[in-house]
Amino acid sequence: MHAHTALPTWRALISDETGARLFVSADGTHWQRTGTTVPAQGDTALACAPDDTLWCAFHTGDGALYVCELTARGARVRHRVRGPDTHGRPALAWWHGRLVVGAVSVEDALLVAVGAPDALTLRSAHRTARAVEGLALAATPARVHLAFTGTDSGLYIASSDDGITFDLGWLEPPEKPVGAPALSAWGPDLSLAVRSEQRSVLLALSRGRATLEAAQVGGGAITAQTPAVVLDPEGVTALLAGTDGALWCARGAPDELTFEPVESVAATGPVSLVRSRVGEPTGPARTVVRPVLFFPCDVPVDEGYVARASEHIAEHLAVAQARYRRWLVTDTFPFVETIVVRSARTHLDYKKGDAFWDIFREICEALGDCDATSTTAYLTFFVRPPGFEDELWLGAGGPSTEGSGMALLDGRCILEDEPYPMQSTLVHELGHAFGLPHVDAWGEDLDACDSVMSYARRHHTVGPSTPDPDAQFLPEEFDLLGRNEVAFPNFAYDPAIHNPTGRPLRPRIA
Ligand SMILES: [Zn+2]
Structure with missing residues (x-):
């Protein structure tokens, strides 16, 4: 230079x-x-x-x-x-x-x-x-x-x-x-x-x-x-x-x-x-998964629930971390303890499709994180009023920058595995937060593919468990994860290991 x-x-x-x-x-x-x-x-x-x-x-x-x-x-x-x-x-x-x-x-x-x-x-x-x-x-x-x-x-x-x-x-x-x-x-x-x-x-x-x-x-x-x-x-x-x-x-x-x-x-x-880019704040050198219990203002924060939920989240993240370690071998994600973020808005204020990034931004603002330079993947659980059963989301995830993003889940799944199983949804939505699209982006069947990034029901879990046989990643997905140097600095895509049949990687079509 x-x-x-x-x-x-x-x-x-x-x-x-x-x-x-x-x-x-x-x-x-x-x-x-x-x-x-x-x-x-x-x-x-x-x-x-x-x-x-x-x-x-x-x-x-x-x-x-x-x-x-x-x-x-x-x-x-x-x-x-x-x-x-x-x-x-x-x-x-x-x-x-x-x-x-x-x-x-x-x-x-x-x-x-x-x-x-x-x-x-x-x-x-x-x-x-x-x-x-x-x-x-x-x-x-x-x-x-x-x-x-x-x-x-x-x-x-x-x-x-x-x-x-x-x-x-x-x-x-x-x-x-x-x-x-x-x-x-x-x-x-x-x-x-x-x-x-x-x-x-x-x-x-x-x-x-x-x-x-x-x-x-x-x-x-x-x-x-x-x-x-x-x-x-x-x-x-x-x-x-x-x-x-x-x-x-x-x-x-x-x-x-x-x-x-x-x-x-x-x-x-x-x-x-x-x-100039001088003076832009920088976060930790690599992505950290940060669980957040997100409470709209019309949902009371029950300390007993927070303690139980935090314990379950940590158990689930330990299992998910071990699964990413088995998939990537040379790397996995670090995670930290769960925190509570209180919103100034009611839960029904989030009933529209673009609420996902509104929530991401609110969390960044509440925690003093900068959305442009964040290196946090927020694992956000949206907590609903007691008795509220409508599904506002099926679970969602996405990258904001190379090293940051969010996975958004319905808070009920933590203790009840409802409206979807927590563990299998967690690894899938974190995949989105790390930059992965669904498998149909590579031409695969969304309901039948063996990948974590499919909807295949045989990967569904009960509690913090690993399905047997476990889901996998496609060569194209290993390739993308290898290119995310902030999320997985110690992982590199190796065709001999991650694409043993040597087939050409497919271009992304969606
Ligand atoms: Zn998905």
């Missing part, structure tokens, strides 16, 4: 007719120009590497797409991105130690490249989607997200867990979006900004994994360019190039952004913005 002079927290590229110049700021409101420029034609994209080096993507006048590192003392060697000709706003993110660059072809098709800066080749990211004037990218450890305005004036978010295959979702903005959006991620949250036909700023924010909803913000602030946006725990920071050439800065909670002109910095062209 070469030495570099650290740049202040906020970094922006502002383009004019001659290129793009790097501006820096310690607080996001007072900006300083540097001597660093790139020969960009139009829009640029910025991304911060895990070691806090700053990278940009830009088109030159001849239409070629480049990535290069920017320092306080200038731009380093630039690398040409191979593939079809592209145009418009490029996109850039760092993901799993690799650079992800996005751009649209001259036919407006979505193209993405993933790799080392000097080995990037653009490939089609979606068969049919067409984007207007460019793309935006944002990465969380679990997924990489792509945003664009479609040629049908729809606003789209596509996301991928491999950087190759993107699933399409869309938003319904209150005004017609114009041009490419900007996108930023913090933990499982995303913020998207785009300008509208009326030249106001449309800003969308996801809370947890809820659907993004666009809302008009900025009461009167007008923008001539795509707003540049960054999401962090303090809210949203946006830089706007106004129609009068002034640079505007907006900060705060998404629904109460305040806009102020930035003194002595003009912006006649596109602006891109990124935040």
Whole structure:
């Protein structure tokens, strides 16, 4: 790793007719120009590497797409991105130690490249989607997200867990979006900004994994360019190039952004913005499973129940830990004692489908954990009022980042094995929290497959017991667990052991 002079927290590229110049700021409101420029034609994209080096993507006048590192003392060697000709706003993110660059072809098709800066080749990211004037990218450890305005004036978010295959979702903005959006991620949250036909700023924010909803913000602030946006725990920071050439800065909670002109910095062209990664909190080096008894405010906390439940949970986790040790041999998960988290909401407030990530976020907030950098897999038991029998969930699990996630179970299963057996559900939902999909993602029968990640009833348990014969993992699942270096740092996928027949690993289809 070469030495570099650290740049202040906020970094922006502002383009004019001659290129793009790097501006820096310690607080996001007072900006300083540097001597660093790139020969960009139009829009640029910025991304911060895990070691806090700053990278940009830009088109030159001849239409070629480049990535290069920017320092306080200038731009380093630039690398040409191979593939079809592209145009418009490029996109850039760092993901799993690799650079992800996005751009649209001259036919407006979505193209993405993933790799080392000097080995990037653009490939089609979606068969049919067409984007207007460019793309935006944002990465969380679990997924990489792509945003664009479609040629049908729809606003789209596509996301991928491999950087190759993107699933399409869309938003319904209150005004017609114009041009490419900007996108930023913090933990499982995303913020998207785009300008509208009326030249106001449309800003969308996801809370947890809820659907993004666009809302008009900025009461009167007008923008001539795509707003540049960054999401962090303090809210949203946006830089706007106004129609009068002034640079505007907006900060705060998404629904109460305040806009102020930035003194002595003009912006006649596109602006891109990124935040330093220095100072992001970090959790333990590896994932720890933390059981949580989650009490809605209308369920009294019975200390006797908490003590009995905690004892059962520890027994079950010891069995599950031993099973993961038999499966992985060189590793298993550590776990800690059960804690109680009290919610301010009633149990029926969680009756909607996206409650899963609301609960994850509430637990992070209650425990002072940071959802973007957490290394905890929360094993959450939702405790219901006595006598309440409706099933609100069948049990659920999912990864938030590479090292964190949540498994959510109905609290009744701890003592009663109802509405499902605790032990078999526990190992399955923890599998989701560690990043595994269901077996049908590999083309297997969900009800018949031998894997932990199926619904096969022959794996069901009574009490903290192990089924005989025990469930297994598929070679594809061992491969995924081996790639989760935060959850299982001591486990590596070995084809000779985990795929003894040597069959090709199947691509993920769901
Ligand atoms: Zn499942």
